[in-house]
Amino acid sequence: MILLLAIQLWAQEPANQPVPYTLADRDRLIRLEERVAGVEKELTLFREQYRQEMTNLRGEMTELRSQLARMESRNDMQFYTLLTILVGFIAFLLWDRRKALAPMENKVAELQKDSDKLSRLVQSLREYA
Helix, strand or coil, X not given: CHHHHHHHHHHHHHHHCCCCCCHHHHHHHHHHHHHHHHHHHHHHHHHHHHHHHHHHHHHHHHHHHHHHHHHHHHXXXXXXXXXXXXXXXXXXXXXXXXXXXXXXXXXXXXXXXXXXXXXXXXXXXXXXX
């Protein structure tokens, strides 16, 4: 057992020794801290630029939304104008057809009143045929 205890103490001895800290290690640590400080400055600048760009983009998006709203209202106005013109044109066509057919309807009404003239006309057309 003593032998086992001695082996265990002997094996732990190198782990308990302090690690030597040299001047080169100190210089490396200083350079590393300088690099980290530089990266932190760059990151801070990047964040500030990012915030500015996002602010600019928000302004541009607001402007684009307002332009889109104006275009939509203009398109709506054009659509309703075209629809009004189309309805007016159809109404004009219907009115014109009725006006053009009115004289013929009057003549047909006269002929229906004078059924004997109509029958004579039919009779004469049969004889002529």
